[in-house]
Amino acid sequence: MEFRVLSELCERLSSTTKRNVKVEMAAEFLKRLNSQEVEPAVSMILGRPFPRWDQRTLDISWATLSNIIKRLTDVDWRTFSKVFRETGDIGSTIKTIFERSKVRRQKVLFEKSLTILEVRRVFEAIAEASGQGS
Structure with missing residues (x-):
């Protein structure tokens, strides 16, 4: 699916x-x-990326994730922090920043889900x- x-x-x-x-x-x-x-x-x-009994982790820190988002969207730290305070959730913060940013989705000849x-x-x-x- x-x-x-x-x-x-x-x-x-x-x-x-x-x-x-x-x-x-x-x-x-x-x-x-x-x-x-x-x-x-x-x-x-x-x-969770894996079931609770699975010991594997993604080991992606808050700093790494925020740096990736800031790099992709050209958002500054102040804006990132403001949106995070508004939403209180990293997933909602990222969604909001992407929705507000002017980042264009890369177009490909054949898009595969x-x-x-x-x-x-x-x-x-x-x-x-x-x-x-x-």
């Missing part, structure tokens, strides 16, 4: 406080997955690349 669909589910989940609605949305989504996609999808819904499993493989590659000198 496309990662975009999972991302849209997470947006909908975050927009409601009703537990029963969240359970229903998640259940309907999970029914549509093949067996290999269930575990990565559940981990991602819970905000990422799947849940492809995103998991990217997380695995990042986890493997972590360490001294990486």
Whole structure:
């Protein structure tokens, strides 16, 4: 399944406080997955790149993440901090900064959507690349 669909589910989940609605949305989504996609999808819904029992981490610090966002969007530290104080959440901060920035998405001849499993493989590659000198 496309990662975009999972991302849209997470947006909908975050927009409601009703537990029963969240359970229903998640259940309907999970029914549509093949067996290999269930575990990565559940981990991602819970905000984790890997399941809790998996010792791997992405080892991406707050400083690294904020520097990447600032470099991509040309946003200054003051603006970044202001948006973070407004949202209180790094994910919402990044989303807001990208929405406000004039960064243009790179156009490619053939655009291919990422799947849940492809995103998991990217997380695995990042986890493997972590360490001294990486």
